[in-house]
Structure formats: structure tokens, C-alpha cells
Amino acid sequence: MQAFEQDIKQCVSVLEQGGVILYPTDTVWGLGCDATNAEAVAKIYAIKKRSDSKAMIVLVTGERDVMQYTAAVDLSLFDYLGTTERPTTVIYEHGIGFAENLTAEDGSIAIRICGDEFCRALIKRFGKPIVSTSANVSGEATPAHFNAISDTIKKQADFVAAHRRDDQTPHQPSSIIRWKDGKIAVIR
Helix, strand or coil: CHHHHHHHHHHHHHHHCCCCEEECCCCCCEEECECCCHHHHHHHHHHHCCCCCCCCEEEECCHHHHHHHECCCCCHHHHHHCCCCCCEEEEECCECCCCCCCCCCCCCEEEEECCCHHHHHHHHHHCCCEEEEECCCCCCCCCCCHHHCCHHHHHHCCEECCCCCCCCCCCCCCEEEEEECCEEEECC
């Protein structure tokens, strides 16, 4: 538990300084930063060699966060999310308060309510949503566990969490849906 707490403190410190963290999520290991800091978001795009026209996922801890950072949420969506077993990211039409280079061109934002203990503690302590994008160069395979992450990616993060590095359980990315008028469109 001491390593867990040390990781949380160090991650928060790096996030507050506009840095990039490499951390375990409820799905795959992710590169993360302050979702409201455009310079930090740009660092992740550079690490991933990814165009900033391709939006990234944001993690929050609950429904209140979703309602704070989006407009006009259909509350029946939360009922649906309560029935899903796989972590599910939802594309919301209107993101509010995010870095301008994080939302899609149409203003939409992809948000996942994260159930993972480490991520929840991190987000709560930091006090803002955190970017979560797979720890790989864009177009390459998503690493299933920490040891599959390239050294290049590891070296470019300002801090690499120790928590769950030894977990060799293969993980996969979340499903991604768009929810409109009570209907689901599955993206991934």
C-alpha cells in the first residue's frame, strides 16, 4: 500500500506541473495528463506521434463529473452503463472545460467513468479529469501489459507508476459507444 500511495503522490505532482504519466488504468496502461492543460495534451500527441485531430479518452470518477464536463447528458445513459461488464467509454456531444486540443473538431469528448481503485484515487486527489490513451505510438499494437510497452514510450513519460507493473494479465482497451436519443452506436 505504501507504493500505491507513493505513486499517487508522485503522479499528482507531475500532473500539477503539466507533465505526462504512464499509469495502469481499468483497461490498458495509459499515458495521462491534465485534461484541462493544452500544453500537457500536446506532449502526449507528440509522444504518440499522433495528429491532434484524433481526440483522446478522458477518465473521471463518476456521473457528477460527466455532468460537470459535458452539456445535455441523457441520464438514461447511466442506467445503461450500470449494466455493462466491460469498461465503456462514451462519446459525449459537448465537452466543457477541457483543453481545446483534446476535444474533437465537433466539440465532442470521449469520457469513461473509471472503476479502478488506483485511477479513482488518482483522479480524486488530482481534482480534475485525466487523459488516458494507450501507451504506444499511434498505429502500433496496444500493449496488453506493462512489459509490452516500448522503452521509448517509458522514457518519454515524466513519471512511470510502479503499481501493477508485475501484472502480466493481458488487458484490452475499453469499448467505445456514442449515445444519442437513447440509442447506442458502437464505435469499438
